[in-house]
Amino acid sequence: MLLKLITSLNRSQKALIFLSVDLLMVPLALLFALLVQELPEPGRALAQLVPVLPWLLGLVGVLELGLGLPKIQLKAYEGRAMLRSLLLAVVAGIALASLLHLARLALPSGTPIIFTLGYFLLMVGTRMLLLQVVRGAYRRGNPRRRVIIYGAGTTGRQLASALHNHESIDPVAFVDDNASLQGVMVAGLPVYAPARLREQAGLRGVKRILLAMPSLSQPRLARTARLLGTWGFEVQTLPSFAQLIGEEPLLDKLTPAAPQSFLGRIPHAGALEEAAAAYAGRVVLVSGAGGSIGSELCRQVLACHPRRLILFELSELALYNVHRELEQTAQGIGVTLVPVLGSVTDPRQVRRLLAEEAVQVVLHAAAYKHVPLVEANPLSGLANNIFGTQTLAAEAGAAGVERFILVSSDKAVRPANVMGASKRLAELVVQDLATRHGTTVFSMVRFGNVLGSSGSVVPLFQEQLRQGGPLTVTDPRMRRYFMTIREAVQLVLKAGAGAEGGEIFVLDMGDPVPILKLARQVIESAGYTVRDAANPAGDIDIEITGLRPGEKLEEEISISGDLVPTRYRKILCAREARLSEIEVATALRGLRAAMAAGDVAQARAVIARWTECPEDAPAGRTRPGSGAPEPARRGRRPVKSEVR
Template identity: 65%
Template sequence: MLKLLSALSRSQRAYVFLGIDLALIPAALILTYGVQVLPTSALETLRVSLPILPYLLLIAAALSKSLGLPNIQLKAYERFGIGLTALYALGLSVALAGLSWIAGLKLPIGTHVIFGLCYFIFVVAVRIVLLQVVTAMYRRAEPRSRVLIYGAGTTGTQLAQALSAHDSIDPVAFVDDNTSLQGMLLAGLPVHPPARITQLVRDRRISRVVLAMPSLSPPKQAQIARRLQKMGLEVQVLPSFAQLIGEEALIDKLTPVAPQNFLGRKSADGGLEKACQSYVGRSVLVSGAGGSIGSELCRQIMNCRPTRLVLYELSELALYTVHQELTHLTEGMGVEIVPVLGSVTDARQVRKVLADHHVQVVLHAAAYKHVPLVEANPLPGLANNVLGTRTLAREASAAGVERFILISSDKAVRPANVMGASKRMAELVVQDLATRHAETVFTMVRFGNVLGSSGSVVPLFQDQVSRGGPVTVTDVRVKRFFMTIREAVQLVLKAGAVAQGGEVFVLDMGKPVPILQLARQVIESAGYSVRDEVNPDGDIEIEIIGLRPGEKLEEELTLNGDLIGTRYQKIFCTHEKHLSEIEVASLLRGLRQALASGDEGAARALIARWVEGYGENGAGRKRL
C-alpha cells in the first residue's frame, strides 16, 4: 500500500482526495435526513433527492477544484485547510438549497444547514484519519530515531511538540536537573532525572539526545555533550532564539583574547631601532621559516629591506603559507623571496642554498620544540636540533656567512628533558664554532615561552575552554617566563646586530608567571567562571594532572646567573663555559653512533655526560 501511495503523482493524489470528498456527499445527506424528523424516512427522502445528486456532485467538484482543496497535502492540512473546507461546505449547503427549490423538494431550511455541518465534519475527520494512517504506515516502513530531550523548560517542551508530528523522529522522554519537574508529564512525555539516562537509553532504545537548554553556558553544554557522547549517543544542541534570528551573528566573529594580554607585564616592544642596519641590503636565510617564530622573523626582517630573503622550511604546507603571505607583503619593495623546501640536516642542499643565494645572515629557528613529543621521540629530536644545527652552522662558516644566530630556549639551562638538552647541545656546538671561526659571528638567543606560538600554553587553554574544559595544569607550583612573539623576534634581531661572537643573549622577562594563575585568566577572559570548591557552580574546572616526563617546576635563564647589560635596556648577555673542540667532537661522534644504532639509552647517557645539570631535579634522571 505504501509503495502504491508513493507511486502516485501529485495530480493523481488530488483526484483521490476529490473522489473521497464527493463520496462523502451521499453519506452526509443520509446522516442529515436521518437526524431530522421528516414526513418520509431518510432513505425515501434520499430516493426523492436522487435526481439532484448528480448536479450537486458536479457543483461540488467544480467548487473543490476552484478552492484548491484536493491539492492541500495531508501534513499541511491545518487552519488554512479547515477554513477552506468550511467555505466549501457552506457553498454545498447553498447549492443543495438551490437545487432542492428548483426540483420542488420541500425540505426545511435547517436540513441544508445540518447537511453543511455534517459534510464539514466528515471531510475534516477523514483528513485527520488519513493523516494518522499514512503517518503510521511511513513510520512502520522507515526506522525512527528515538530522541531524548535534555531540558524540560519552555524550549524543550516546544521542541517535543514540534517533533511529535515528525516522520522520522520520535521524542521519548525529558531529562532535567530541576527536581520540581521530575516525575511530571510535559507535552505528553515523562520527565526523568539525569541519573536515569543510562537506563532510559537501554530500555527505550534511544539513539540521540537533543540539548534544549540554550540559556546554559557553552562550557556546561559541552561538558554534558561529552558525557553523553561517551555513552555512544549522538548529541545535538538546540540554538537559542537569538541565534536563530541572527542576533548573535556578531559573536561568531569575535576572536579569543590575544595571548599577549596575559603577559602580566609591560611588553618590551621598542622597535628594531638601529638593528636594521645589520640586515638592510643583505641576503638573509631563515630556517624554520614557516613556524611561529620563523614567520615573524621574516615579517620583521622585511621592514629592514634585505635584498633577498631565503625561506628554508621542511614542511611543504608551512612553506607555502609563509611564502604566499610574504609575496603579498613585498609587492613593490624590491625584495626577492626564495622558498626552499628541505631539511637543515641535508649538508649538500644547505651548502648549495648558501652558495647560490650568497647568504650573508643566517637566523636558525628550525627545531623540534614540543617537550612531550621530543621526550617520546628523542632520536629524531636530537638529530634535527643538534646535528641540524651543526650542519647549518658549519656550512655557514664555510660559505663565509657574516652572522649566524641560533634561536635557543630557557629549557636549555640545566634541562630536565631531551628537548632542552638538545638545545643546550646545539648551543655547545655553536659556541665551539665561535671560538674557531672568527670570520663568522656565531651567537645564541635564549628566551622563555612564547605566548601564542604553535603548541604554547595559551592557545591550548583557549582550546580547552572552547570545548567546555577542564583546563589542565600539571602542577600548582609550576611557573614560566613568558614573552610575546614580537618581543622574541626583536630580541633575536637586536642580539644578532650587537653580537661579537659566542655570547648567549636573554631578555628581561620580569618574574615568572604561575601557570595556575594563567589558566584562571584565560577562563575568565572568555567570560566564564572557574568551578572549584569556593564556586561549585562555576563553568569550567581546572584539573591538576601532574608533571609530565621531563618537565620542571621552574625554568632558568642562565647557568651562572651573571648578566651583562647591552645597549638595549631589556637585553642582557652572558658568557658561559663551553666544551673544548675535542669534547664537542666526542659528543657529536657519540650522538651519531647512538642515532645509527637507534639506541635511545645511549643517547640519554650521552646527554647526562655532556649537558650540565641534566636531570638534577629528577625528571631526566629517572629515564636513564
C-alpha cells in the same frame, strides 16, 4: 508496495486525489445529515437531494480549487489549512440551503447546519487518517530513528512538536534536570530524570540524544555532550530559536581573547630602526619558516625589504601556508620568496642551498620544542635540535654567511628534559663555531614561552574551554616566562643585528607568570567562572594533573646569573662557561655513536654529562670534560654595554 505507490505520485496527481476525496465526502455528509435527523420518509428525502447534488459538487469543487486545499501537503495540514476547510464547509452549507430553497424541497431547516459540521469533520478526519497511513508506510519502508530530547523546556517542546511530523526521526521521551517536570507528560511525551536516561534509552532502543538546552552555558553544555558521548550515544545540540533567527549571537562567549591580554605587562613594541639594515637588501634564510616563531621571523624580515627570503621548512603544509600568506606582500615590495622543502639535518641539501642562493643571513628557528613529545622521542629530538643546528651552522660558516642567529630556549638553562638539553648542546655547538669561523658572526638568543604559538598553553586552555573543560595544570606552583610572538621576534632580530660573535643574548621577559593564574584568566576572560571548593556552582574546573616527565616548576634565563646590558633595551648578554673545540667534538661523537646504535639510555647519559652546569659540577671541576680553560673568542670585540 504502498510506499512505492506513494513516492511514484507527482504533486498534481496527489492534488487530484485530495480533490476527489473531498468531493466524495459531500454525498457522505448529506447522508449523515439525513440519518441523524428524525425524518418520516428518509428514502424520499434522499431522492429529493439527487438533482441538487451535481450543483453542490460543482460549487464545492470550484471553491476548493480556489482555496488551494488540494495543494496542501498532509504534514502541513494544520491551523490555517483547517480554517480553509471550515470556510469551505460553511460556504457549502450556505449553498445547500440556497439550493434547497430554490428547489422548494421540504427538508428540516437544520439539514444545512448538520451538513456543514459533518462535511468539515469528514474532511479533517480523512486527512488525519491519510497522514497516519502515509506515515505508517514510510515507517515500514524507512524505519524512524528513535531519539530522546534532553531538556523539556520551551525549546525542547517546540522540537518535539516539529519532530512529530518528521519522516525519519521519532521522539520518544524527554530527560530534564527540573524535578517538577519529571514524571509528567510534556508535548505527549514522558519526562524522566537524567539518572534514568541510560535505562530508558536501552528500553526504547534509543542511540541518539538531542540536547535542547540553549540557556545552559556553553561549557556545561559541552560537558553534558561529552558525558553522553562516553556512554555511547550520538549527541546533537540545538541552539535557541532566538539564535537561529539572529536575535542572539551564536557562541559569542567563546571568542578567544588575544594572547597578549594574558601577559600581565605591556608588550615591548617598537620599530627595528637601524637593526633593519642588517637584513635589508640581503639574502635571508629562515629555517623552520612555517612554525610560529619562524613565520613571524619571515613577516618581520620581509618588512626590512631583503633581496631574497628563503623559507626552509620540513612540513609541506606549513611551508605552503606561510608561502601563500607572504607571497602577495613580497611581490608588492619586490622581494623574491624561495620556498624550500627539506631538513636542516641533510648536509648536502643545506650546502647546495647556501651556495646556490648565496645566503648572507641565517635565522635558525627549526626545532622540536614540545617537551613531552621530545621526551617520548629523544633520538628524533636530539637529531633535529643538535645535529640539525650543527649541520646548518657549520655549513653556514663554511659558506661565509655573514650572520647566523640561533633561536634558543630558557629550557636550555640547567635542563631537566631532553628538549632543554638538546637546545643547550645546540648553544654549545654554535659557541664553539663562533671561535673558529672568523667571517661569520654566530650568536644565540634565549627566551621563554611565547603566547599564542603552536602547542603553547593559552591556545591549549582555550581549546579545553571550548570543550567544556577542565583546564589542566600540571602543578599549582608552576610559573613560566612569557612573551608575545611579535615582541620576541623583534628582539631576536635586534640581537642578531647587534651581535659581534659568540654571544648568548637573553631577553628580558618580566616576571614569571603562575600557570594557575593564567588558567583562571582564560576562564574569566571568556565570561565564565572557575568551579572549585569556594564556588561549586562555577562553570569550568581546573584540574591538577601532576608534573610530566622532564618538567620543571620554574625556568631560568641564565646559568651564571651574570647578565650584561646591551645597546638595546630588553636585551641582555649572558656571560657563561663554554666547552672547548675538543669537548664539543667529543660530545657530538659520543652522541652520534649512541644514536647509531639506537641506544636511548646512552644518548641520555651523553647529554646529561655535557650539559652539566659549572655550578653543579663536583669540586675541582669548572666544566664538564677535561677542565680546559675557556677559549678566547678570535677577533671579536667585547659586547657594547650602553643601554638604549
